[in-house]
Structures are given as structure tokens and as C-alpha cells.
Amino acid sequence: MLVHQALLFDTAAAFLAAAVPFVTEGVRRGDAVLAVTSGEHAELLREHLDGADERAITFLPAAGWFDSPGRTLNAHHRRIDALPGPSGILRVLGEPVWSGLDALETAEWGRYESVLNVALAGSRAWLMCGYDCDALPPAVIDDARHTHPALAVGTGSAASPGYADPATYYAEHDGPLQPRPVHGVVWLPEFHDMAPVRQFVADHAVRLGMPPDRLDDFTLAVNEVATNSVRHGAGNGEVRLWSTERRVTCEIVDRGRAAANFLGFLRADPNGERGHGLWIARQICDLLEMRSGASGTTVRLHVRRAV
Incomplete structure (x- = not known):
């Protein structure tokens, strides 16, 4: 059954307090564990793992994984399809790349985060998506509460009070398309x-x-x-x-x-x-x-x- 959490953090300690137990528990259970974070947070995570745990985790660059909404969604499907046994799950500690995006890209990645709850419903996956509250715009942080059913709180979880049903979120974000350019069409x-x-x-x-x-x-x-x-x-x-x-x-x-x-x-x-x-x-x-x-x-x- 899909678990989709937002990890909202403002310090390295807050990131580690949730991220380290999440990945190490996955290793102990024999889950497929991916860490798809910024380079800085990947190194921080490695510093707080023992050698055996680090070797059992697949570290991937965030820019490669979060390449396009459609391809990222399918990457989840492929990893879930490849799970070796009936009890293991895919655990992804992800950190979506929000810097450098324009308004259209930001809107479509927000739509992706919401649609995940439908597209992967019932899948053997646990996704913990990290959001750096100090580095990201407040609107992105606020949107994370709308697109994730749960918030990671230390080693626990709490329902997100702002969570929006994906169909509602999808409809609310179907605003008018941007006008075509005046020239060059x-x-x-x-x-x-x-x-x-x-x-x-x-x-x-x-x-x-x-x-x-x-x-x-x-x-x-x-x-x-x-x-x-x-x-x-x-x-x-x-x-x-x-x-x-x-x-x-x-x-x-x-x-x-x-x-x-x-x-x-x-x-x-x-x-x-x-x-x-x-x-x-x-x-x-x-x-x-x-x-x-x-x-x-x-x-x-x-x-x-x-x-």
C-alpha cells in the first residue's frame, strides 16, 4: 500500500532525524532503498550511516531522477515491478529539484506529486519527499502539504491537514494555458x-x-x-x-x-x-x-x- 510523505525540514538535524531511520529500517527489512537527494544531503546521509547500510542503499542524483514528471512516474513503476519478493517494498528518499524552474515547470511538478497518490495507489512503495523550508519558496512548501497525504515527523508520521484530493487538486490547477507567442508560430x-x-x-x-x-x-x-x-x-x-x-x-x-x-x-x-x-x-x-x-x-x- 502506498505511503507518500512530505519531509519538511529547516535544519540538517531535522533532515537526518527522519531520513536516517527511514533508510536504515528499509535496509533491515530487505526493501529496495533509493536515496535521490541533493549532493549535499547525500553526503550528509552517508556520514551518518554505517558501511553496510550505505552499501545497501542505491544513491541516485536528484537531477537525473526528477527529469520529467512522466519519466519519473514510470521510473517508480519500473522499480516496483522489479521488486524480488512478495513482502519487500520500494522506499524512495527523494528531494525533488525545484530550483531553476519556471512557473509552468513548478505547476506540473506539483501536479505530478498529487497524481502520484492515484497512479501508485495500492503499490508497494513508501515515498518520503524532502522539502528544505529554508531554501525553497513558501509556495512550494505550502503546496507540499496539499499533495502529500502525510507529513514525516521525526521517526513518525502525521496526517497532513492541508492534503487535497488529487481530483480536486488536478481540477484547480487546470487554469487557462499561457497565450501562444505573437510571432514565430x-x-x-x-x-x-x-x-x-x-x-x-x-x-x-x-x-x-x-x-x-x-x-x-x-x-x-x-x-x-x-x-x-x-x-x-x-x-x-x-x-x-x-x-x-x-x-x-x-x-x-x-x-x-x-x-x-x-x-x-x-x-x-x-x-x-x-x-x-x-x-x-x-x-x-x-x-x-x-x-x-x-x-x-x-x-x-x-x-x-x-x-
């Missing part, structure tokens, strides 16, 4: 099949800043979402591409309506016929936004620009 006004869409992406994405080695995967993601427009929308759609200083964005718009929550965040049933396209797109893209209503559905696929 290229447009495919209508498509009914995938060949023109793939050619459109091939013609423009790299020129707009797409890393060339990501073009094929990005084209696949766009193809999957555009296919949904044809199959489940009104049978057609339109595509736009543009870039900003941080990202290349592809927007796909159709006149259909998607009623379900958490689309693309919930791993598709391998035996089912639906849900695979958006799940694949979330794995490929760095961010995926989706809004759907009476006027239609808009999906935005974002990939970081080439450096």
Missing part, C-alpha cells in the same frame, strides 16, 4: 491523417531549437496525440509549433472532449486498447499539458531546447 491548419503531421514536425522542429537527437521521439509523441484527435476527437485537428527561450512546444487542437482525469499519468493496461498514446507522449516529452472542455481539447507537448 508555424501552423498546420488541418490534418486528417498522420503523414502531414509528421512531415510538419520534421520540417520545423529542429529549426525552432529541438535537439536533433530527440526529433524522432518527439515526432512519435506528436503522432500519438494527433492520432487520438482523429480516432477520438472530431476526425481532424490542427497543429502549431513554436519555441521560447526554454522549450520547443507543439500544440495539437481538436474539437473532441476528453472527460477523464489524469490522462497520460495512469499507466495503460497492456491488454487494453486505450490510454497508450498519452502515456507514451508523457514518457517522451519533458512536459505535457492537456485541457479539455466543451469547445474541444488542446494538448501541448514541450521539449527542452538544444543547449
Whole structure:
């Protein structure tokens, strides 16, 4: 059964008071234990572990693990799937990377933290997510109380009084998409099949800043979402591409309506016929936004620009 806690700390001692018992108990139980923290806190943790415990823990860099919401969610699934026995669990001492994010990235990582409670519900996982109250903006700390059902308190746990039901949180964060740029947007006004869409992406994405080695995967993601427009929308759609200083964005718009929550965040049933396209797109893209209503559905696929 999933346990998802926020560890709110303002001193190294407060971090260690919860983190050390969490990982050492996992080692004693034979759990799969990951420490995915900042370099500073990884070294601090190592200093307070004996050699046997340290060797039993997998230390991973936070920037690699918290790479994109979709890929991070799937990384949890893969680790849970690989658990060797029926009693062990995956324990992750994580420290999400909030520094350097813009407003869109911050909002989507907050959405990820909330959706985890649905996507991993029933999974054999215990996630303790560290938030440095001295280093992070107050809004991020406040949001942690909304997205985590429990707070880590020393070696214990307490219900988070601010916890929001994920469906409610998801709906509240489905505000209007940011306006498209005034200039530099290229447009495919209508498509009914995938060949023109793939050619459109091939013609423009790299020129707009797409890393060339990501073009094929990005084209696949766009193809999957555009296919949904044809199959489940009104049978057609339109595509736009543009870039900003941080990202290349592809927007796909159709006149259909998607009623379900958490689309693309919930791993598709391998035996089912639906849900695979958006799940694949979330794995490929760095961010995926989706809004759907009476006027239609808009999906935005974002990939970081080439450096």
C-alpha cells in the first residue's frame, strides 16, 4: 500500500532525524532503498550511516531522477515491478529539484506529486519527499502539504491537514494555458491523417531549437496525440509549433472532449486498447499539458531546447 510523505525540514538535524531511520529500517527489512537527494544531503546521509547500510542503499542524483514528471512516474513503476519478493517494498528518499524552474515547470511538478497518490495507489512503495523550508519558496512548501497525504515527523508520521484530493487538486490547477507567442508560430491548419503531421514536425522542429537527437521521439509523441484527435476527437485537428527561450512546444487542437482525469499519468493496461498514446507522449516529452472542455481539447507537448 502506498505511503507518500512530505519531509519538511529547516535544519540538517531535522533532515537526518527522519531520513536516517527511514533508510536504515528499509535496509533491515530487505526493501529496495533509493536515496535521490541533493549532493549535499547525500553526503550528509552517508556520514551518518554505517558501511553496510550505505552499501545497501542505491544513491541516485536528484537531477537525473526528477527529469520529467512522466519519466519519473514510470521510473517508480519500473522499480516496483522489479521488486524480488512478495513482502519487500520500494522506499524512495527523494528531494525533488525545484530550483531553476519556471512557473509552468513548478505547476506540473506539483501536479505530478498529487497524481502520484492515484497512479501508485495500492503499490508497494513508501515515498518520503524532502522539502528544505529554508531554501525553497513558501509556495512550494505550502503546496507540499496539499499533495502529500502525510507529513514525516521525526521517526513518525502525521496526517497532513492541508492534503487535497488529487481530483480536486488536478481540477484547480487546470487554469487557462499561457497565450501562444505573437510571432514565430508555424501552423498546420488541418490534418486528417498522420503523414502531414509528421512531415510538419520534421520540417520545423529542429529549426525552432529541438535537439536533433530527440526529433524522432518527439515526432512519435506528436503522432500519438494527433492520432487520438482523429480516432477520438472530431476526425481532424490542427497543429502549431513554436519555441521560447526554454522549450520547443507543439500544440495539437481538436474539437473532441476528453472527460477523464489524469490522462497520460495512469499507466495503460497492456491488454487494453486505450490510454497508450498519452502515456507514451508523457514518457517522451519533458512536459505535457492537456485541457479539455466543451469547445474541444488542446494538448501541448514541450521539449527542452538544444543547449
